[in-house]
């Protein structure tokens with residue numbers, strides 16, 4: 001992708017913005033006119049199934065500290081795997097990390113049911129390359145609901161070459177997760193929380209709070225990056241695109257909120273770019289480096305420190 005520097009009106013800082021909007025606006029990630037029935041049943045059926053099940057389980061066995069901690073812990077493991085793994089490692093390669101860390105990201109990122117890392121990263125690379133145009137899979141210019149989750153209700157093309165993710169196609173672990181994604185969902189999202197619950201005699205609660213409710217809350221909060229962080233907040237780094245800095249989104253997504261910064265400097269491992277910005281993704285990556293499990297953390301030379 002080519003980058004063109006320009007002066008930010010509000011801060012006077014030299015910024016960069018992609019010039020890819022001038023490229024052809026057609027790409028393989030664009031959804032078809034076909035309705036995505038499996039996706040729709042899953043996204044809409046999840047709360048319809050979860051809410052009565054949750055009420056039933058509370059009536060039956062109450063809601064304990066264990067239930068809350070399990071939900072929060074798995075929410076955290078999934079969230080950190082999406083922001084530090086799917087997003088900053090697989091999609092943008094903002095640092096290098098060990099195979100064990102990559103396996104962790106593939107397992108717990110898979111648990112969030114946001115697609116395989118290959119599909120997620122390919123879609124996301126198109127989001128940056130064609131931002132705010134029809135080539136952007138979740139362009140905010142097609143409406144808030146479309147960017148939030150409507151785009152997932154349309155089917156993707158049958159066979160995608162993932163032409164913008166050739167590097168990931170050479171990664172055997174990524175391809176294993178992609179080919180066995182249904183198994184990953186089954187084990188990580190349903191079996192694991194149920195088994196953890198069973199260890200303390202609460203298998204139903206493990207499934208309901210650690211599996212289903214956690215997944216629904218996670219989906220709706222993480223979808224805010226594509227909707228709210230392109231609608232509400234400050235256009236700190238570029239008035240030319242819709243990405244915005246939004247602290248509330250950062251709180252709900254483990255540090256994804258400074259989206260104006262991220263669209264200006266997508267190769268930087270930080271998203272909360274100031275030292276005091278809430279960004280657990282950045283803190284994890286730096287902790288992994290301290291432990292010798294990550295290296296080559298990228299800092300964009302023109303990004304603010």
Ligand SMILES: [Zn+2]
Nearest residue numbers: 127226243259
């Ligand atoms: Zn974006």
Ligand SMILES: [Zn+2]
Nearest residue numbers: 087124262266
């Ligand atoms: Zn990104």
